[in-house]
Amino acid sequence: MHVVIIGGGFCGATLAKLLDDVNGLETTLITKTSFFEYTPSAHKCITDLSYQGYIRIPFNVFLKNTHIIIDEVTSIFSDRVVASSKEITFDFLVIATGVDYPIYLENKKNVFKMNCSQDALKIHKMLKNASSVIIVGGGYIGTEISAEIACNMKDCKITLVHSQKRILERSPLVASRYAEYFLRKRHVQIILGEKVIDHKDDVFTTNSNRSLQSDVTIWCTGTKSNPFFIDDLKGDIFSKDQRIIVNDHFQLPNHSHIYAGGDITNIAEEKTARKAEIHARFISRNILCQCNKKKCRKYESRSSPLVISLGDFYGITQFQQMVFAGLGHGLLKKIIEWWTLQQFQ
Numbered sequence: 001m002h003v004v005i006i007g008g009g010f011c012g013a014t015l016a017k018l019l020d021d022v023n024g025l026e027t028t029l030i031t032k033t034s035f036f037e038y039t040p041s042a043h044k045c046i047t048d049l050s051y052q053g054y055i056r057i058p059f060n061v062f063l064k065n066t067h068i069i070i071d072e073v074t075s076i077f078s079d080r081v082v083a084s085s086k087e088i089t090f091d092f093l094v095i096a097t098g099v100d101y102p103i104y105l106e107n108k109k110n111v112f113k114m115n116c117s118q119d120a121l122k123i124h125k126m127l128k129n130a131s132s133v134i135i136v137g138g139g140y141i142g143t144e145i146s147a148e149i150a151c152n153m154k155d156c157k158i159t160l161v162h163s164q165k166r167i168l169e170r171s172p173l174v175a176s177r178y179a180e181y182f183l184r185k186r187h188v189q190i191i192l193g194e195k196v197i198d199h200k201d202d203v204f205t206t207n208s209n210r211s212l213q214s215d216v217t218i219w220c221t222g223t224k225s226n227p228f229f230i231d232d233l234k235g236d237i238f239s240k241d242q243r244i245i246v247n248d249h250f251q252l253p254n255h256s257h258i259y260a261g262g263d264i265t266n267i268a269e270e271k272t273a274r275k276a277e278i279h280a281r282f283i284s285r286n287i288l289c290q291c292n293k294k295k296c297r298k299y300e301s302r303s304s305p306l307v308i309s310l311g312d313f314y315g316i317t318q319f320q321q322m323v324f325a326g327l328g329h330g331l332l333k334k335i336i337e338w339w340t341l342q343q344f345q
C-alpha cells in the first residue's frame with residue numbers, strides 16, 4: 001500500500017513519522033521545504049536570527065524510510081497527484097497543506113506577512129533600520145509579535161491595530177485584558193475597532209479615516225484556505241470558506257481513501273498546531289484500520305490548552321474558560337516547543 005502525504009507541517013510531518021516504519025506501507029511525503037518548522041515560535045526569529053536553526057529539523061533526520069519529494073503539488077486526481085508534471089500514484093492520500101496568511105492590501109510595499117521563520121528574517125532585516133512598526137491584527141499571532149518586539153526592540157514605536165473591540169477576542173475576556181495591559185505597559189499604542197483598508201505613499205488609512213505612518217508593517221489579519229490543486233477531484237468537497245469537508249474519520253466525501261488533516265479541514269474548532277498533530281494520529285490509525293479491514297475511529301473535537309507567549313518569560317495559558325497569566329507562561333511555551341521538537345529527533 002502506498003500512502004502519499006502532501007504537506008510537511010504539523011499534521012503531515014507527524015503522520016509521516018508515525019507511518020515511517022510501518023511494515024507493508026510505503027510512504028511518500030511531498031512538501032515545499034526540506035525541513036519541518038515549529039511555526040508557533042517563528043516570531044522569535046524577528047528579534048533573534050539564530051532561533052531559526054533551533055526550530056527547523058530536516059525531514060531526513062526523523063524520516064528514515066519515507067520517500068521525501070521537495071516539490072509543490074499542482075493537481076490531485078482520485079488515484080494520483082501531479083507535482084512538477086511528475087505523476088505519483090497512491091492507494092491512500094493525505095492532504096495536509098495548511099492555509100495561507102494573505103495581505104489584503106493592493107500596495108504591499110514594506111508590508112510583510114508572518115507565515116514562517118523566513119518571513120521573520122525579512123522583518124528582522126527591515127526593523128534593524130526602522131523606528132516604527134504597525135502590526136495589523138491583534139489575534140494570537142499579532143499579539144505575540146507585538147509583545148516580542150516590545151520586549152526585545154525597545155526603541156521601536158509599535159502600533160497595534162485590531163478590528164474588534166478587544167485583542168484576542170476569541171479568548172476569555174480576562175486573557176484579552178491581561179495582554180492589553182502587558183502591551184500598553186510597554187508603550188504599545190493599541191487601536192481597537194478599526195480596520196486598515198488602504199495604503200498609499202507610505203500612509204495607511206483605517207475605516208475610521210485615521211492615517212497612520214510607519215517604516216514597517218506586519219500583516220496578521222487571519223487565514224485563507226486556497227486548495228486550488230484539488231479542483232479536479234469530483235464531488236462537493238469544499239465548505240463555503242474553501243476548507244476541505246471531512247467526515248469524522250478525516251475522509252473526504254465519497255473518497256474514503258483520501259484524507260485531510262490540520263488547518264485545511266472544515267472541522268469547527270480553533271486551528272492549532274496541537275490539533276493538527278492529533279488529526280495526524282487519528283489519520284494514521286484509520287489508514288491502518290482500513291488496511292486491516294477494521295472499523296475506523298471517530299474523531300470528536302475536544303478543547304486543548306493554548307499558550308500565548310508575551311516576550312520570553314511572560315504569557316497566557318488558557319484552557320476552556322480558565323486563564324492563567326503572568327511570569328512563567330512564556331517559559332511554558334518554550335518547554336512545549338522543546339518537547340515537540342524532541343518528538344522529531
Ligand SMILES: Cc1cc2nc3c(=O)[nH]c(=O)nc-3n(C[C@H](O)[C@H](O)[C@H](O)COP(=O)(O)OP(=O)(O)OC[C@H]3O[C@@H](n4cnc5c(N)ncnc54)[C@H](O)[C@@H]3O)c2cc1C
Pocket residue numbers: 006007008009010011012030031032033039040041042043071072073074096097098099101114115116141229261262263264271272273274276307308
Ligand atoms: C506565525 C505563526 C504562529 C503560530 N503560533 C501558534 C501557536 O502559538 N500555537 C498553535 O497551536 N498554533 C500556532 N500557529 C498555527 C499552527 O502553526 C498551525 O495550526 C499548524 O501549523 C497547522 O498545521 P498543518 O499541518 O495543518 O499546516 P502547516 O503546518 O501550515 O503545514 C502545511 C505544509 O504544507 C506545505 N504545502 C502547502 N501547499 C503545498 C503544495 N501544494 N504542495 C506541497 N506542499 C504544500 C507547506 O509548505 C507546509 O509545509 C501559528 C502559525 C503561524 C503562521
